[in-house]
Amino acid sequence: MTERKVKLDRANKSILLRALGDVYYGQRARGGSAEETGRLILRVNDLPAGGKLTMSAAEYRLAKAALNQLRTQRLA
Template sequence: MMKKIKLTRANKSITLKALAPYYYQQRALGHSTQESGRLILKINSLPADKKASFSAEEIHLMRTTVNQLRNERLAKGEYTDAADDMLLKLF
């Protein structure tokens, strides 16, 4: 099942910041990086403020990695801006 999501420029940036560490962690562990690599390329190529279709697996990966990034920021006492919260609500 596909779901259409509109990503703003800020949401694209946050999603890519969240996916990159996951991609490199999986690569370092010798795991497959096909799914995360394809998703990074897909998000990076999307024009801002346009709707795009994402599979349930892609949405799960985005939700998981953004939540992880947000929790890391909270643990460090850093501010999690409204874009983080807005992106989590999109999913």
């Protein structure tokens, strides 16, 4: 299992929480399981600004997809 460490400053933490929140509420609205997203949101929220977050490959893919979705929405 590959893990990645990501340093999150205050701005990046805020943006990631916003992106993951949009994905979480979308999953809940569709009636899907949002447990993994919810756990990741709680872990990011508990991290102090400037801290390093260790994510599994699945969590990293989820965060990356959420950030890309947020970027696409903002560009539209």
